[in-house]
Amino acid sequence: MNANDDVRKSKRFWINFACYSLALLLTLFIIFALYNLINVFVGQAITDKLKALEDQSLHKMIISIGTIGFLYLLVHGTTVQGNLWRSREHDINLFGLNSIPNYFYDKSFDKNxxxxxxxxxxxxxxxxxxxxxxxxxxxxxxxxxxxxxxxxSNLSVFIRHHQNTSRIMGSMSFLLEENSGKKVYVDEMLKNVLSESVTVLTKDQSDKSVALFEIKEDQKLHIREYFRIGARSARSRRFKKGEGFAGSIWEKGFAEMVQDVSQDKRFNKKQNGRYSFLSIMGMPIKVGDTIIGVLCIQSENIEGFSEDDLLAIEFYVNVCATLLLYDKIYLLTKEGD
Known part of the structure; x- marks a missing residue:
């Protein structure tokens, strides 16, 4: 295979050599023919002018320019003619003889x-x-x-929030009228509020769980209502002020978000080596400046919340505060009776 390639390359080299050699001879012939033609008409006049020049340096410069022009025409004419033969498959048309086969044609050659x-x-x-x-x-x-x-997403949350607000306020008005002077509707409303609150979160809502903590007489946070949390877990969670995540929200008095609980020392793994949830946000439930509880929303995914969620959930925290306050007022009224 390589030997055949070498033979072809060698053959092509000699064909190209013959092509440009013939083109050189043809170009020389044309140049000398033109020179003789010009010499017949104006050659003597040019010769006389050159002899009349007294400045020998100018005479030499003219001769040099002529020589350079001759060489340029020779090289350019040879190249153009050789390239023409190599690029055209037609027979060579030389001095009216158009039946000369073009052995110089090269399909792979590109003159441009x-x-x-x-x-x-x-x-x-x-x-x-x-x-x-x-x-x-x-x-x-x-x-x-x-x-x-x-x-x-924001418009969807806004519309859903508007619908939730209308539904919550309507339910609260109805239950208050139906159970006037009774406490029973508070727990029902709290459960409704928790289930509605997760629907306004910007990220996946199906993995969320909610815990509503209330400060009891023992000065600990107890879960008052919950959503998607096991009953055993809900009854066992108790936090002092500053203890755990909910306790720290109570102590600090402002909302907080943890996007990866594995990076926070306040959270411990379960016995199976896993966390109950992977991210969490919490907000204090206030009446004026007094904290009466904490609302925590958990997610099963890392970075399960956005910063907008804290603002979106504020309304539901305020509703919870109103309901818990009503509950406390009801108890105080009963004790007074």
């Missing part, structure tokens, strides 16, 4: 190779610019799609 390379380079540069613009366009499109998605 330099120009094509230049054109390819220009097209490559244009392609790079187009790709850069396309990449920038894709980034802008992705950013716009992300913004639209966020806007839709």
């Amino acid at each position: 190779g330099h120009h094509l390379k230049k054109k390819i380079k220009e097209l490559s540069n244009q392609l790079e610019k187009a790709n850069a613009l396309l990449k920038r366009s894709d980034m802008q499109r992705n950013k716009l799609e992300s913004n639209i998605k966020d806007l839709r």
Whole structure:
């Protein structure tokens, strides 16, 4: 295979050599023919002018320019003619003889190779610019799609929050009227509020659980109501002020969010080596400046919340505060009776 390639290359070399040699002879013939033709008409006048020049340096310069012009015509004419024969499959038309077979034709030869390379380079540069613009366009499109998605999510949360508010206030009004002077409706309303609260969160709502802690007489947080938490766990959770996550919310007095509980020392693994949840947010339930409880929402995923969730959940915390306050007032009234 390699030997055949070498033979073909050698054969092509000698064919090309013969091609350009013949082109050189033809170019020389044409140049001398033109020279003799010019010499017949104006040659004597040019010769006289050159002899009349007294400045020998100018005379030499003219001779040098003529020599350079001759060499340029010789090289250029040879190259053009040789390239023409190599690139055209037609028979050679030489002095009216158009039946000479063109043995110099080379299918793989490109007489405009330099120009094509230049054109390819220009097209490559244009392609790079187009790709850069396309990449920038894709980034802008992705950013716009992300913004639209966020806007839709926020609008959806806003609409859901409006519907929840209307439903909660309507239920509270109805139950208060139906159970006037009774306490029973408070627990029912708290359960409704907890189930409604998770529907306004921006991320996946199906993995959320809620615990409503109330400060009892023993100065500990007890779970008053819960959503998607086991009954055994709900009855066993007790926190002093500053103890655990709920206790720290009570102590600090402001909302907090932990996106990965494994990175927080306040959380412990269960006996099976896993955490009950992977992220959590908590808000103090206040009446004025007095904290009467803590609302905690847990997620089964890391980074299960966004910063907007703290603002979205504030209304439900206030409703819980109102219900717990009503409950305390009811108890005080009963004790007074």
